[in-house]
Amino acid sequence: MHTSAHRIALPRWYNAPVGKPKSKRNASVSRGDLEALALVLFGTAFFLGVSVYPDPPLSGQVGAYLKAALWGNLGLLSWLFPIPFALAGTLILLKRPLRGLLRESLLTGLAGVSSLPLIAGVAPEWGGALGTWAHQALTTRLGPAGLLLAVLALSVVLDLALRHPPFTLVLTGFKRGIGAGLNLFRAYRAYRTARAQRARLRKAASSLAQEVQALLARYPDHRALATLQADLKAFLKNPDAFEPSELEGFRRLLDEFTEARAAELAERLAAENPGFSSRIQAWLGALNAPLSAHTPLMERLEERRKALILEFKAIQEKETRLARRAERAAEALRRSAAGLEAEWKAHEARLGEWRALEGLLEDLEARAESWTRWVEWAEQVGAERHAEALERLLEHGLEAAPPEAEEAAPPSPADPPAEATPPEPPVEEATAPPPSPNPAPRVSGGSGKTGSVSVHPTTTLSLPSPELLDPPEPKPANARDLQADAKQRAEIINETLSHFGLEARVVDWARGPTVTRFEVEPAPGEKISRIANLANDLARALAVGSVRVEAPIPGKSVIGLEVPNAERELVRFSEALHHPAFQRSRDKLPLILGKSIDGEMWVRDLAKMPHLLIAGSTGSGKSVCINTLLMSLLYRYLPTELRFLMIDPKMVELTPYDGIPHLVRGVVTNPADAAGVLLGAVAHMERRYKMMSQVGARNLEQFNAKMRELGEPTLPYLVIVIDELADLMITSPKEVEQAILRLAQMARATGMHLILATQRPSVDILTSLIKVNIPARIAFAVSSSHDSRTILDTTGAERLTGQGDMLFHQPGLAKPVRLQGPFLSDKEIHRITNYLRGQAFDDAFGEAYGADFDGPVQLGDPTGGKAGELDFSDPLLKKAAEIVVEEGQASVSRLQRRLSVGHARAGKLMDLLEAMGIVGPHQGSKPREVLITKEELPEYFGEP
Missing domain, CATH: 1.20.1270 (Substrate Binding Domain Of Dnak; Chain:A; Domain 2)
Structure with missing residues (x-):
């Protein structure tokens, strides 16, 4: 009897009771029995293995029959049969439970059976008869999709093996x-x-x-x-x-x-248009007067004159078409590489057309000049020589010289004795303008008689010709060298910024006439103030006097470093005058200010400013700027449309303009008189307001429109120019400041505007009240930042380089704009003013309102006479009487021009003539009536 230590606990299915329960002794199985069972299982597995796996089988005829039965029906599934028996024997020997073996074996068999149709689809002999039959059954009824049932069955078996609910693998997959x-x-x-x-x-x-x-x-x-x-x-x-x-x-x-x-x-x-219009207009004006066709030669010359006019007009039409094409091209310019290239080619083609047109114009001008020589010759010689000249003209044309043209003209008859005619005032040489490089002849026609060719200035009102100005400076030929220099400076700036630990670099630059602006782009997070604080260090690195920092440039996300150029480019006034910015300006009072760094010509309206303050140290370009502003208006308006009141205590800057018809009175040079003149201007302003209120006009434009409708004389614009405000503020500070404030506050609507200039920008000269009422300002180079703040309320002017380098500011600008003012030489000023002095007109405005600007007039001796006394000892009194009697009417402006005196003295002479009973009283804008005849003059002045 075995002890309990030798007993082995078997699984429940292994020793499940059958029938009546047995005793404990019968329930226990000895180890020897289990080993015997394991040997049986191993033997079975071995027999099946040697029968199934080798080919041929090693188990003899029985094994061969067994293999044929298993392989033929089950295919590869037959290889699984030895495995369960071997596993069962192994578990028994190892004293392991056999609970899961039957389940795994069953599930493995089911998996094998489910896979047989799939295996048979790959190789029928591997699936056996069962797999082949199942494959045919599924594919015959369902097609290839039937194999999905086999896959589905296989997945269910795998779910059971993994103890998952059925179809878990399918759903998860x-x-x-x-x-x-x-x-x-x-x-x-x-x-x-x-x-x-x-x-x-x-x-x-x-x-x-x-x-x-x-x-x-x-x-x-x-x-x-x-x-x-x-x-x-x-x-x-x-x-x-x-x-x-x-x-x-x-x-x-x-x-x-x-x-x-x-x-x-x-x-x-x-700037594509070379500006032929002025030359063409000059020739059209010169050819305008018809010739008297009293001989066949004159008839032919008259025909040639008409033909020349048609040719000039044809060239003018071509010029207009080319100019319009250029304007349309500028408006439709595409901001792209293709657009730029296309427009460059079109621009170059038009330049060729302009050159061809210029050649035609020069040829036509040569023929027109030849025509003038023929006309001069025909008028100098007798009619008996016209027949010979006509043959030459018909044979060779205008290119041929007139007969004996090289000989000097016969001397003109001697002038009649001076006493045979009433004495005339001497004509000053200064009244004729100097010859211009290519003067266009003026043909002045007589009253129905043969016209005469003359190069003398006309006495009628006309704008000065651009030919009186010096030509513009040529473009710099060393563009590559300038570009290389700018590139080198940009590298120096980058190195300097890097040396001071600033993350910033130059991304672009623009060269102006005076300075080059380098655009510096700082890195994100870099402070602008750090770059601005390096202005002096950058100036030292670049070896220049100063560097102005514009941080940032308006409209851009970069900082501007303005570095003076090694070679300054001269901007002449003629260049600015021909610039489209001025030619096409629709401003009421356009002022040429200067050229910006970007190359833009700045033209701004004085009527919108409406007053301008100019300040800067000596030699900075302030006086040239004033001349530029005055010439901008003189080239735009006649004296009937614009008048000046000039005050120049220094007696240097504005005196060249004395005597031009645009002045309402002579240039005021005495500081003591200036306060009275300014108060007179205030009185004239109030007078204009009364006149405007009477017709219901709110400004000068409305007033003049109503006057034109009524056929009454209009009022011109009036610009008051004071060159040195400091002298006036020292002499009469209270009166001058009061007058300037009144004008600055109220004069705009009446068409009156101020231009003030000073070289002492101190707070006692530029008071806060003056600065508040004159917001538009120009600052030239000053010595300190304090002076710059006094002028512009900001720094920057202390870093200007002088010679026209300026900062301009007016309401609406975010920051002052740096400009280079145009240069206007003294010779150009004298040529233009001399040309203007040679013009004459009936000064209705001066007659009616000239006394407003005389200030406190003191008739009589200015040094010792008393106010109200009449000084009949004036040496020009008799001459004045002869002039008014000769002309049959009397006006102050006529005396002023004929006697070459100022308005104040001419007014005194008129008062003397009225006191003597020679002329009648003042009649508004109409000339005074002359009360005596020429024969009665000796009664007043005695026999000559």
Whole structure:
């Protein structure tokens, strides 16, 4: 009897009771029995293995029959039969429970059976007869989809093996498959998107590279383009190394460059017109007077005159068409590389047309000059020689010289004795303008008689000719050297900023007449104040006097460093006068201020300012600026439309304008009289207000419109110019400041405007009240930042370089604008003023309102006479009486011109004539009546 220690606990299914329960002794199995059972199981597994696995079987005929039965029906599934027996024997020997073996064996068998149709689909002999039959049954009825049933059955068996609910693997696989599909789809879509974006970026970069290449062909000296081209090549070579935003930065840089070049091209287009109109108009005026056709020669010359007029008008029409094409091109200019290239070619083609047109004009002018020589010759010689000249003219044309044209003209008859005619005032040499480089002859026709050719100035009112000015300076020929110098300076600026630890670099520059502005782009987070504080260090590094910092440049995200040029470019007034900004200006009172760093010619309206304050130290260009402003108005308005009241205590700057018809009175040079003249201007302003209120007008334009409707005389604009305000403020500070304030506050509506200038920008001269009422200011170079604040309320003028370098500010500008004022020489001023002095007109305004500006008039001896006394000892009194009697009417303006005296003295002479009973009383704007005849003059002055 065995002890309990030798007993082994078997699984419940192994020793499950059958029938009646047995005793404990019978329930226990000895170890020997189990080992015997294990041996049986091993033997069975061995027999099945040697029968199934080898080929041929090693178990003899029985094994062969067994293999044929198993392999033929089950195929590869027969290989599983030895495994359960071997596992069962192993578990028994190892004293392990056999509870799960039957379940795993059953599930393995079911899995094998489920896979037989799938195996038979691959190789029928591997699936056996059962697999082949199942495969045929499923595919015959359901097609290839029937095999999914086998897969579904296999998944259910696997779920049972894994102790999962049925179809868990199918659902999980389905979900994961869908998820994997979605992930794959997303990855594919991201790949396609990235590929498309990369293609777009490549295409955009390629387009940018083509634009840069086209621009480089046109602008080979621009360093920014070469740098941008290198960056684009690197981008095209490896786009993954760049961010898409960098390509946007490339596009932005190219757009800024294109915009700047388009602005330059637009300026060239605006200046494309060489300005033939003045020459053509001069010749049309010269050819306007018809000739008296009293001989066949004169008839032919008259025909040639008409033909010349038609040719000049044809050239004028061509010029107009070309100018319109240039204007339309400037308006439709495309800001792109293709647009710039196309417009450059069109611009060059038009320049060729302009040159051809200029050649035609020069040829026509030569023939017109020859025509004038023929007319002069025909008028100098007798009619008996016209027949000979006509033959030459018909044979050779106008190109031929008149007969014996090289001989001197016969002397004119001697002038009659001086006593035979009433004495005339001497004509000063200064009344004739000096010869211009190409003077256009003036043909003045007589009253129905043969016209005569004359080069003397006309006595009628006309605007001065641009030919009286010096020609503009030629463009600098060393453009490449200037560009290289600017590039070198940009590198010095970058090195200096890097030396002081600032992350910033020069991205572009613009060269102006006086300074070059370098545009510095700071890195994100870099303070602007750090760069601004390095102005002196940058000046030292660049070896210049000063560097002005504009932080930031209005309208841009960069800082401007204004560095003086090594060679200053001279901007002449003639260049500004011909500039389209002035020629096409619709301002009421356009003032030429100067040329900006960007090359723009600044023209602003004095009527909108409405007053202007100019200040700067000696030699800074203040006086030249005043002359430029005055000439801007003199080239735009006749004396009937604009008048000046000039006060010049220094007796130097404005005295060249004394005697021009635009003055309402002579230039005031005595500071003691200036206060009275300004108070007289205030009285005239109040008089204008009364006149405007009577007709219901709110400003001068409305008043003049109503006067024109009524046929009454209009009022001109009046500009009051004071060259040195400091002298007046020292002499009569209270009266001068009071008058200036009244005018500054109220004169705008009446068409009266102030231009004040001083070289002492101190607070006692430029008081707060004056500055408040005169917001438009021009500052030239000053010695300190304190003076700059006094003028502009900000610093900057202390860093100007002088010689016309200015800062202009008016309401509406974010910051003062740096300009280079045009240069106007003294010779040019004298030529223009002499030309204007030679003009005469009936000064209705001076007659009616000239006394308003005389201030406290003191008739009689200005040194010792008393107020109200009449000084009949004036040496010009008799001459004045002869003039008014000869003309049959009397006016102050006529005496002023005939006697070459100022308005005040002419007015005194008129008062004397009225007191003597020679002329009648004042009749408003009408001339005075002459009360005596020429024969009665000796009764007043005695016999000559």
